[in-house]
Structure formats: C-alpha cells, structure tokens
Amino acid sequence: MDISGKVALITGASEGIGLATARLFAEQGARLALAARSAERLERVAADLPEAMAVPTDMRDEAAVRRMVARTRERYGRVDVLINNAGQGLHVPIEQVDLAQYRAVFELNVVGVIAAMQAVIPVMREQGGGVIVNISSGTSKMVIPGVGPYASTKYALNAITLTARQELAGEHIRVGLVYPGIAGTAFHEHLANLADGGTWGGPRSRAGAMPPDTAESVAAKILEAVQTEAAEVYLESVKAVAQRSS
Numbered sequence: 001m002d003i004s005g006k007v008a009l010i011t012g013a014s015e016g017i018g019l020a021t022a023r024l025f026a027e028q029g030a031r032l033a034l035a036a037r038s039a040e041r042l043e044r045v046a047a048d049l050p051e052a053m054a055v056p057t058d059m060r061d062e063a064a065v066r067r068m069v070a071r072t073r074e075r076y077g078r079v080d081v082l083i084n085n086a087g088q089g090l091h092v093p094i095e096q097v098d099l100a101q102y103r104a105v106f107e108l109n110v111v112g113v114i115a116a117m118q119a120v121i122p123v124m125r126e127q128g129g130g131v132i133v134n135i136s137s138g139t140s141k142m143v144i145p146g147v148g149p150y151a152s153t154k155y156a157l158n159a160i161t162l163t164a165r166q167e168l169a170g171e172h173i174r175v176g177l178v179y180p181g182i183a184g185t186a187f188h189e190h191l192a193n194l195a196d197g198g199t200w201g202g203p204r205s206r207a208g209a210m211p212p213d214t215a216e217s218v219a220a221k222i223l224e225a226v227q228t229e230a231a232e233v234y235l236e237s238v239k240a241v242a243q244r245s246s
C-alpha cells in the first residue's frame with residue numbers, strides 16, 4: 001500500500017516508536033489519528049503534523065478502543081491502516097511474576113490489540129480492504145530468562161496476527177507483524193514491574209543484549225510492513241540474534 005493520502009490510526013503514538021512512526025507516516029502524506037492515554041502529549045504531537053488528530057484512549061478499555069476507531073472514521077470517513085503499537089514490558093522471572101501485573105500487561109499487549117482489530121475490521125471490509133500491523137518483539141523469537149512474562153504476550157500476539165492474516169486474506173485486509181529488538185526509547189523505564197519498586201530488567205539489564213536500534217529505524221520497518229503488506233518484518237538486529245539462538 002502507498003500510504004500517501006491514506007488514513008492511519010497509530011496507537012502508542014505519544015512517544016517512542018509510535019511517535020517516530022507518526023512523524024514518518026506524516027512525511028509520506030498520511031492522514032493520522034494518534035492514540036495513547038496522555039491527551040496533552042498527543043495534542044502537542046498532532047499540532048506539529050500536517051494532518052493529525054489526537055484520540056486519547058486507554059487500550060485496556062474496550063469501549064474506549066471502539067470509540068477511538070469510530071472517531072477516526074467520523075473525522076476521515078475511513079481507516080486504511082491500523083498500527084497496534086501501544087505496549088508495555090514485564091521483565092521478571094516466571095516464579096516471581098505478579099499476576100495482577102501480568103494480567104494488566106496481557107490486557108494491553110494482547111486483548112487491546114484484538115479489541116482494536118475487531119473495531120477496525122468491519123470498517124476495512126466495508127471500504128474494500130486495509131492493512132493492520134501489530135508490533136511484536138524479537139523476544140518472541142527467543143528464550144530469554146527474566147523476560148518470559150512480556151515475551152509470552154508477544155508470542156500470543158504473533159499467533160493472533162498470523163491467524164487473522166489467513167482469516168482475512170480473501171477480503172484484502174492484510175495483517176502483519178514487525179519485530180523490533182531493543183529500541184532507544186523509554187520502554188525499559190516503563191516496565192510494569194518497575195512500578196512497585198522492582199529493579200529486575202531495568203535499563204541496565206539491556207546493555208549488550210543486542211545492538212540497539214533507533215525508534216526511527218523501527219518506524220522505517222513499520223512503513224515497510226505497510227507498503228509491502230508482508231506477514232513479518234524483522235529488524236536486522238533481531239534476525240541475527242534469533243538465528244544464533246535457534
């Protein structure tokens with residue numbers, strides 16, 4: 001898909017990979033709807049782009065997710081591209097994982113994505129097609145002690161995405177995955193397990209694990225996923241490590 005003039009809804013667009021993706025898509029001429037919880041930050045991002053609207057949304061709130069898609073359609077009349085990028089890490093050994101934190105991260109990384117897909121698929125079907133890209137993680141192609149709770153949500157996301165891809169193939173709705181490795185964002189400062197004073201998996205633990213990518217280089221891969229409508233797009237850093245550990 002050529003995204004010039006197309007309508008793209010990007011979740012987690014207030015910072016990090018989602019913000020870099022919003023800027024790149026805007027440069028390519030896309031019309032944008034930007035979602036995250038922080039309304040003020042989203043409004044500032046939207047104001048800096050040629051055609052963008054902020055749709056403050058908590059992706060764990062099913063009704064809010066439906067409203068996010070409805071508002072995008074109200075404004076632009078269609079939704080050509082959905083980028084399910086909002087997500088959070090939970091880096092702690094399985095034995096120690098707090099189950100309430102696990103449920104909350106699963107709600108965001110998996111259930112919220114399904115809710116967004118369920119809201120947008122009928123819109124895409126009615127307009128004759130669309131592209132959905134779900135942001136996974138290289139951790140779902142590896143076994144990394146201490147990262148299992150987070151990785152498991154992305155393993156689930158992979159299964160959902162690739163299944164939906166086959167289910168929707170006949171309707172010109174292409175569903176695909178992008179696998180970032182470690183990106184230079186605040187992701188590792190936002191790990192769910194750091195909220196209650198935990199230290200496992202914090203910023204220091206990622207040093208040396210994999211060469212870091214910039215948020216902009218991940219955004220370029222997300223654009224590639226939309227343009228090629230591919231099933232799976234990998235950052236080079238992930239390909240190298242996944243091959244070594246397989």
Ligand SMILES: NC(=O)c1ccc[n+]([C@@H]2O[C@H](COP(=O)([O-])OP(=O)(O)OC[C@H]3O[C@@H](n4cnc5c(N)ncnc54)[C@H](OP(=O)(O)O)[C@@H]3O)[C@@H](O)[C@H]2O)c1
Pocket residue numbers: 011012013014015016017018035036037038057058059060084085086087088089108135136137138179180181182183184185186187188190
């Ligand atoms: N950075 C990495 O090393 C890395 C590696 C592999 C995969 N990924 C994946 O890439 C995606 C983006 O990560 P990132 O590095 O850009 O992370 P980030 O810098 O922590 O940004 C996360 C984004 O998600 C939003 N968000 C968080 N909780 C939300 C909720 N409940 N509802 C709606 N939005 C929510 C945040 O905005 P608000 O807080 O305002 O809601 C923010 O815009 C995630 O899916 C992540 O799993 C990242």
